[in-house]
Amino acid sequence: MSNQENKNDINGDAAIRTNFIREIINDDLQTNKYNGKVQTRFPPEPNGYLHIGHAKSICLNFGIARDYKGLCNLRFDDTNPSKEDVEYVDSIKEDVHWLGFDWEDREYYASDYFEQLYQYAVQLIKKGKAYVCDLTANEIRDYRGTLTEPGKDSPFRNRSVEENMNLFTRMLQGEFADGSRTMRAKIDMSAPNINLRDPIMYRILRSTHHRTGDTWCIYPTYDWAHGQSDSIEGITHSICTLEFEDHRPLYDWYINELGIHHPQQIEFARLNLSYTVMSKRRLLQLVEESYVKGWDDPRMPTICGLRRRGYTPESLHHFADRIGVAKRENMIDVALLEDSLRQDLNKRAMRVMAVLRPLKVIILNYPDDRVEELEAVNNPEDASMGTRNIPFSKVVYIEQDDFREDPPKKYFRLSPGNEVRLRYAYIIKCVDVIKNEKGEISEIHCTYDPETKSGSPNSQRKVKGTIHWVSAPHAVDAEVRLYDRLFNVDNPSGDNWKETLNQNSLEILSDCKLEKSLNQSKPKDKYQFERLGYFCADYDSTDGKLIFNRTVTLKDTWAKIEKSF
Numbered sequence: 001m002s003n004q005e006n007k008n009d010i011n012g013d014a015a016i017r018t019n020f021i022r023e024i025i026n027d028d029l030q031t032n033k034y035n036g037k038v039q040t041r042f043p044p045e046p047n048g049y050l051h052i053g054h055a056k057s058i059c060l061n062f063g064i065a066r067d068y069k070g071l072c073n074l075r076f077d078d079t080n081p082s083k084e085d086v087e088y089v090d091s092i093k094e095d096v097h098w099l100g101f102d103w104e105d106r107e108y109y110a111s112d113y114f115e116q117l118y119q120y121a122v123q124l125i126k127k128g129k130a131y132v133c134d135l136t137a138n139e140i141r142d143y144r145g146t147l148t149e150p151g152k153d154s155p156f157r158n159r160s161v162e163e164n165m166n167l168f169t170r171m172l173q174g175e176f177a178d179g180s181r182t183m184r185a186k187i188d189m190s191a192p193n194i195n196l197r198d199p200i201m202y203r204i205l206r207s208t209h210h211r212t213g214d215t216w217c218i219y220p221t222y223d224w225a226h227g228q229s230d231s232i233e234g235i236t237h238s239i240c241t242l243e244f245e246d247h248r249p250l251y252d253w254y255i256n257e258l259g260i261h262h263p264q265q266i267e268f269a270r271l272n273l274s275y276t277v278m279s280k281r282r283l284l285q286l287v288e289e290s291y292v293k294g295w296d297d298p299r300m301p302t303i304c305g306l307r308r309r310g311y312t313p314e315s316l317h318h319f320a321d322r323i324g325v326a327k328r329e330n331m332i333d334v335a336l337l338e339d340s341l342r343q344d345l346n347k348r349a350m351r352v353m354a355v356l357r358p359l360k361v362i363i364l365n366y367p368d369d370r371v372e373e374l375e376a377v378n379n380p381e382d383a384s385m386g387t388r389n390i391p392f393s394k395v396v397y398i399e400q401d402d403f404r405e406d407p408p409k410k411y412f413r414l415s416p417g418n419e420v421r422l423r424y425a426y427i428i429k430c431v432d433v434i435k436n437e438k439g440e441i442s443e444i445h446c447t448y449d450p451e452t453k454s455g456s457p458n459s460q461r462k463v464k465g466t467i468h469w470v471s472a473p474h475a476v477d478a479e480v481r482l483y484d485r486l487f488n489v490d491n492p493s494g495d496n497w498k499e500t501l502n503q504n505s506l507e508i509l510s511d512c513k514l515e516k517s518l519n520q521s522k523p524k525d526k527y528q529f530e531r532l533g534y535f536c537a538d539y540d541s542t543d544g545k546l547i548f549n550r551t552v553t554l555k556d557t558w559a560k561i562e563k564s565f
């Protein structure tokens, strides 16, 4: 079998998705490094909701497991009880499932390994490779040195194994105050890599853990827990973001000293997306300080926010495929994310007519009580989605924007004396403009040409403009929420990041008119409002009060960007 065939065999349809991580896995399979096994994991810390960056990592880890017929675990890296919560655990599980991935019975918690980690720590103490240190946090920092200067040994570094065992046991039993002592690995205070300068393995902390309660008053650091958790689970390829590259020598050191299964860590560049922030700390601030309405506010880059906004799992998979994985940090234009969504919704979303800023049009020569049912196409991209009937009558709403009293040149919509086609209906002509006492336009009077019904054999006449409309007596009222970028700058950063929030990121339109068929809509239903964009019924939408979120506009800014590549 040739090399190429072999690769396809292993990868299945994923051969097209190859990247440097898959190349490493392919090589490991060739050399039988892990006996043909591929096991990855997605390891969130349950201290916030997942965001689009996590979606990249989820698609990567679960995608590899799927394509190589391996397994991917869901592991909660819950080593920091003060910031973690079951609310976050539940939301993470919901988000991973929504993305279409399943960890089956492999839902793991670093906290399940606390006992094993404790035993490993004892093993290192007995080997003379770890010690209890009485320096304060500040002293530890001072002793650590800098990138250019080596650190200094702690005065407690050369305690005997017996003394260390005695003190570590008493740390466990709660004899010492929070923060008064630590347990540290004994590596090298002058190592060029600061992570190797006797890193802390345990701190004393009396804090109730969301799973282990008050069982423990010493907690492992992330760096001590992470690599061993991977090892315990038999992970073969431990995929993480670039900032852990400098931690790899430490993880390797622990695993080698303990002589346990050694996963291969591989680092990739995290996703950065323009016009938003992604750190959980900052997202939490936006929520707690009420800049947004919650973690699932449709302006948030969280998975639940994107879901509420109307994003589909397929669009996020497609986005993850398009951005790929690389070793170098970069900033992805949010227009690419929006384009991935449009491509998906274009195929699936039903087209309907909706008027966001209504202007009443009365068709003078249309019979008062006549109602015609006109046939409209549900999705021109997909004939199998069929057609529906929409009612037409003497009074219709059009968009305020589709009428100009003094039209500029090349304005092909409605204006005094001018004609326009009402989509799926007739050509109408504006004959009068009615104003209220303030001089504002209150309604438009038109006539229609009965010979111009859409689709009828006599409908020969053509006009330049076609606009959407909704029959007034049949219209369904709705509130529509329009969203803009959450930030005014493409890379909100520094101490002033909150000053760059876009004050106009939400506009609520409360007097929108939707075509009759939308009175059947249920929360999460997705539509294209013709000429306006894609919209999704909000969770709070009810039969009594319909609420829609604008998911994304129709304007395709990405196509322009792609051309300039």
Ligand code: ATP
Pocket: 042, 043, 044, 045, 046, 052, 053, 054, 056, 057, 239, 240, 241, 269, 270, 271, 272, 278, 279, 280, 281
């Ligand atoms: P934050 O820094 O925002 O708190 P985190 O990296 O600490 O995020 P974790 O819960 O530890 O969040 O992340 C779980 C997994 O998701 C990790 O493997 C991490 O590398 C990955 N991840 C987090 N952010 C991104 C991102 N922007 N792009 C790709 N992967 C990410």
Ligand code: MG
Pocket: 045
């Ligand atoms: Mg992290």
